[in-house]
Amino acid sequence: MPAHSPYADRLGRIPIERREVDVRGGRTAYWVYGPPEESSNEGQPTTVIAVHGFRGEHHGLEPVLAFLPELRVIAPDLPGFGESAPLPGRTHDLDEYAQWLREFAAAVAPGAVVLGHSFGSIVASAAVADGLETPRLILINPIGAPALEGPKGVLTKLAVLYYGLGAKLPPAFGTALLRNGLIVRGMSIAMAKTQDPALRRFIHDQHDTYFSDFADRDVLRDAFVASVSHDVRAFAPRIGAPTLLIAAQQDDITPIEAERHLATLFPDAELVEIADVGHLIHYETPAEAAGAIRRFLRVPVERGR
Numbered sequence: 001m002p003a004h005s006p007y008a009d010r011l012g013r014i015p016i017e018r019r020e021v022d023v024r025g026g027r028t029a030y031w032v033y034g035p036p037e038e039s040s041n042e043g044q045p046t047t048v049i050a051v052h053g054f055r056g057e058h059h060g061l062e063p064v065l066a067f068l069p070e071l072r073v074i075a076p077d078l079p080g081f082g083e084s085a086p087l088p089g090r091t092h093d094l095d096e097y098a099q100w101l102r103e104f105a106a107a108v109a110p111g112a113v114v115l116g117h118s119f120g121s122i123v124a125s126a127a128v129a130d131g132l133e134t135p136r137l138i139l140i141n142p143i144g145a146p147a148l149e150g151p152k153g154v155l156t157k158l159a160v161l162y163y164g165l166g167a168k169l170p171p172a173f174g175t176a177l178l179r180n181g182l183i184v185r186g187m188s189i190a191m192a193k194t195q196d197p198a199l200r201r202f203i204h205d206q207h208d209t210y211f212s213d214f215a216d217r218d219v220l221r222d223a224f225v226a227s228v229s230h231d232v233r234a235f236a237p238r239i240g241a242p243t244l245l246i247a248a249q250q251d252d253i254t255p256i257e258a259e260r261h262l263a264t265l266f267p268d269a270e271l272v273e274i275a276d277v278g279h280l281i282h283y284e285t286p287a288e289a290a291g292a293i294r295r296f297l298r299v300p301v302e303r304g305r
Helices: 008-012 058-065 094-108 119-129 153-168 171-178 181-191 197-210 217-229 256-265 286-297
Strands: 016-023 026-033 047-051 072-076 113-117 137-140 243-248 269-274
Touching: 008 058, 016 094, 026 058, 026 094, 047 058, 047 094, 047 119, 058 072, 058 113, 058 197, 058 286, 094 119, 094 217, 113 119, 119 137, 119 217, 137 286, 153 171, 153 217, 171 217, 181 197, 243 256, 243 286, 256 269, 269 286
Parallel strands: 047 072, 047 113, 113 137, 137 243, 243 269
Antiparallel strands: 016 026, 026 072
16 A cells, blocks of 8 residues: 555645647656646746656655645656656757756746656756756755765665666666565665655655666666766856755765755856755755745745645
8 A cells, every 4th residue: 555645635626637749759748736827816926846866756745735735837857757758769868858847948938937756856957057047946955066976976886786787687677676566665765864764665665666766777777877978067157046045964875065055156046955864855944945946936934825
């Protein structure tokens, strides 16, 4: 039986619509949360494009969205993950993902605020630095330093070996290794900081359900290489839009000292630190993240929420 989501009641009150669009030769699935564009009598709702992290898909950001019913959020599955098809004949590297995001935004919500979590922070930053127009940029758990140099750099190096082995084994064996439930659970246990048993069950269930929902091992390998070969620092100086960084003080991938330095590299950035949480802000402290987003976007709290 799936673990109960502590955010289900809030999320259940938000309208959600699934849509699809063709981008760069592949079919991208995306979900629209919140009020439609024409629904507001007091002006259009703020629209945000939300980009999830490595191996995840759009469900991962739902706990944060549950606390932002005032926003209209467009959450795609990255190409090759979830319900989005891979981009045919292309290497799923950072340049490709950034170009995909620019074209996706132009097709469904030009001029929207852009949000990225973890690997999504790299994709979003690369796209904005290279011309994606956005009034504001939001990065949750931004990758602000090389993953191989983080507090758990040894584990990251083991991950490099793991994904390399998965790519070299015969297809059936390699894919089985990459989808191995014990390895996924071990990763989930390592990242979770909360001591709340119910919340830990929910986090593990989310990873068990969605973390192996990738199209094939080639896509997964390409995306992994992109995730550990780049970080947001390279793009920060070229991002003129006001930027919000939401960072965890116990993040095992990017230490908080590196996030504080990252904030100084942007022309206009604000850093919000969340205590007692690691790389799973979106699962463990979504209300705090949503509050920071609401203040940054100057969105008033909806009456009755």
